[in-house]
Amino acid sequence: MTINIIRNGKKATFKVVQKDETLLQVLTEIKTTQDASLSFASGCRSSVCGSCAMRVNGKEVLACAYKPESGDIIEPLKNVPLVRDLVVDVEKALSFNKVAKAWAVSPEALPSVSPEQAEVNEVQSDCILCGACYSACPVYAVNPEFIGPFALTRNWRYVSDVREADVAGKIDAVQTNGVWDCTLCGECVPVCPQGIAPKSDIDMLRNKSNVLGYMDPKYANFGGGLDFGAPSF
Ligand code: SF4
Ligand code: SF4
Numbered sequence: 183m184t185i186n187i188i189r190n191g192k193k194a195t196f197k198v199v200q201k202d203e204t205l206l207q208v209l210t211e212i213k214t215t216q217d218a219s220l221s222f223a224s225g226c227r228s229s230v231c232g233s234c235a236m237r238v239n240g241k242e243v244l245a246c247a248y249k250p251e252s253g254d255i256i257e258p259l260k261n262v263p264l265v266r267d268l269v270v271d272v273e274k275a276l277s278f279n280k281v282a283k284a285w286a287v288s289p290e291a292l293p294s295v296s297p298e299q300a301e302v303n304e305v306q307s308d309c310i311l312c313g314a315c316y317s318a319c320p321v322y323a324v325n326p327e328f329i330g331p332f333a334l335t336r337n338w339r340y341v342s343d344v345r346e347a348d349v350a351g352k353i354d355a356v357q358t359n360g361v362w363d364c365t366l367c368g369e370c371v372p373v374c375p376q377g378i379a380p381k382s383d384i385d386m387l388r389n390k391s392n393v394l395g396y397m398d399p400k401y402a403n404f405g406g407g408l409d410f411g412a413p414s415f
């Protein structure tokens with residue numbers, strides 16, 4: 183089969199024998215037998231570390247989980263600076279976790295959590311920071327400072343935790359370039375290898391923002407009623 187790899191903007195085609203292998207195994211074979219300069223990132227080889235995310239035919243996948251087909255076009259993630267071939271720099275993307283205050287602030291006396299309460303944010307806790315959702319998000323084309331899907335999902339993971347002591351601070355942190363900048367397009371949902379739905383979490387954060395007195399800035403100057411002018415008889 184043939185595998186096309188977009189390397190620094192140019193297409194390179196490689197022929198490999200089709201076996202029941204993952205894309206990561208195929209890339210490793212190409213690097214070992216055909217072109218030692220081919221660069222890609224990987225770690226665990228078992229969908230845990232999140233380092234091998236890339237795009238196949240325009241859709242984000244984990245290379246260690248995807249089984250390639252002949253003619254596939256392999257590209258690096260979008261919305262992140264390219265380092266080389268399929269390797270990207272995720273430093274700025276990860277820095278949005280800090281902007282979103284995506285960590286736990288615990289009260290001195292930690293309350294116990296029921297199994298039901300623990301289930302509320304169980305899925306969000308499984309994020310492996312692969313960056314697939316970040317790559318799929320169209321907002322970065324217009325706003326490179328958008329906090330983005332995985333950092334907002336992490337924010338919701340803590341906001342929805344009954345033990346969190348700084349819900350107000352976390353909600354305040356995602357008002358600018360955050361929850362209201364998302365278009366709720368849903369592109370981030372099908373690409374997540376962990377079954378997380380950042381769109382839904384952002385929607386929950388919007389509701390929580392409203393409860394705490396924030397509103398969509400697009401409607402901040404809206405008076406709340408329609409002015410039809412003076413009646414004419
Ligand atoms: S739903 Fe929001 S965060 Fe997800 S891809 Fe669309 S704009 Fe980006
Ligand atoms: S939310 Fe899903 S797609 Fe986004 S970084 Fe986490 S694991 Fe990857």
Ligand code: FES
Nearest residue numbers: 225226227232246
């Ligand atoms: S190599 Fe770790 S997720 Fe693919």
